[in-house]
Amino acid sequence: MTKNKKGGGIIYTVTNNKTDKVVYVGITTKSLSSRKKDHEQRAKRGKTNLFQETIATLGAENFKWVTDNTLYENDELAQKEQELIENYKKQGVRLLNEDRGGGIQKTVYRYNVKDGGLLAKYTSLEEASNSVNSTKQQISRACINKTQYKNHYWSYRLQVPFQPKKDNRLKGVIQCCPSSGKTIKIFKSIAEASRVTEVNKNSIAKCCRGERKLAGDYFWKYK
Incomplete structure (x- = not known):
């Protein structure tokens, strides 16, 4: 594959060969080899973002670039990239993406x-x-x-009426007994729960998302 058709683009992922984990998700209207070369050249010139800094530090040979070559229109491309990044985040994968879109024009x-x-x-x-x-x-x-x-x-999506993303930081949380599951106390937000119980708010959030079992010796869930 040398060049994508006009108005189309591909999604690609980059894996760290040492950890065998995906570290970056990107999109491009060019070929994968061309986009890979662009990132590596920027890393060498020092014009870098976090991903390119990592390439410069670990070496380009330590990364594997993959795409299935499925072509998407520009607007759909941005949406697919967003969905893939969100899926990785839900799995607890820490990506090096600082921005999204690969410079592609979209509505x-x-x-x-x-x-x-x-x-x-x-x-x-x-x-x-x-x-x-x-x-x-x-x-x-x-x-x-x-x-x-x-x-x-x-x-990037046409949705009328538009439904904004709910901020989980403002959702109520329930502090539960780990052995019985019974409610101990209900808080208006993670911030309030952390302030009252002195349990780290990031730990409470991870427990609510199912990424860890307990936080501060308690089980937590969203209200």
């Missing part, structure tokens, strides 16, 4: 925070960021995280 939608109504449609991150005097990186993060930014919601 951006801006929504009303009150009712989720569509306010505007942009043909690129640059056009969207210029509309609110911001940066492409900030708009991209808002699209990926489905969070409010500049008093609006942003997304």
